[in-house]
Amino acid sequence: MLLISLLAISACGVNGMSPSPSPSIPPATQTPSRTPTASATPTRTNTPIPSATPVPPTATLTLQQQREARLFEASLHYLAETAEEADLVAREIDFASGPHESADNACGPLTVAILRDGGYLPEDANPHEMWLLCPREDIPECHGLDILDKYFFPRSDYDYVFVNESVGSYDWAKNPLQPGDWLYLFVRKGISKYDGFDHMLVVTRVDDRGRAYSVTNINKGEGFIIQEELLYDPRRAGVGLFSELTNDQLRKELGMTGTAGFLLIRAKAISLP
Secondary structure (H helix, E strand, O other), rough: OOOHHHHHHOOOOOOOOOHHHHHHOOOOOOOOOOOOOOOOOOOOOOOOOOOOOOOOOOOOOOHHHHHHHHHHHHOOOHHHHHHHHHHHHHHHOOOOOOHOOOOHHHHHHHHHHHHHOOOOOOOOOOOOOOOOOOOOOOOOOOOOHHHHHHHHHHOEEEEEEEEOOOOOOOOOOOOOOOOOEEEEOOOOOOOOOOOOOOEEEEEEEEEOOOEEEEEEEEOOOOEEEEEEEEEEOEEEEEOOOHHHOOOHHHHHOOOOOOOOOOEEEOOOOOOOO
8 A cells, every 4th residue: 555655746747736835956966976986888779869979079178178078978878769678678677566566667777877876866876765755744654755764865965955936937047956956846735737747867968058958757658768958048048858848838737846946956066076
């Protein structure tokens, strides 16, 4: 019964509740250097999106650029063009067992796998701890914030920022995301006749024009696949996944998310070696 209850309130497929308001996102900072070297990348390979370029080709890259490039490259190993392939990827991540392990509820574990392989989380970070994550303090069954603090993002090293504005209307040009940012998107009930859902994703790259991207699981009508998505374009309002996910005319029966705001977890300013 506990598993059924958590399935009913967790992310990636069902309705959530609104978070509390909070100050604007803190300035972008470097990723903590406390994490060890990432584990070997999965044996499964995918063809990168042709336009995806993590950093401009140069003879020398800064340590931060190297880390960001590694994160982007790690994310490409989880691309899946079909629902069947995406389910196989979910099982490779190995975050649950049996029929519960599929692409439609793999958003949290997928973020752990990408961050771990990219060197932003320790080698032993367990994707299972992110499955059915519920970071709401007003529901007794939810202990997601404690899990995030204990297993992934200790508050001593990370900022937790709650914003109650829709991700579709938020001013990302003023408060841009950065590679390695982790987000939990909340859905708002009662604004659509279609069901919505909470969702988790990680920012896997930001291009030289300030456009943020994520490799995430998404259903656009033919089942959940895993692909790189443009989250927003700071120069073009209404463009990107954040606008799509909060637009009832586009999502319809697929459901919306991010309409009640989001939780952003970002590394504090800790210098790289």
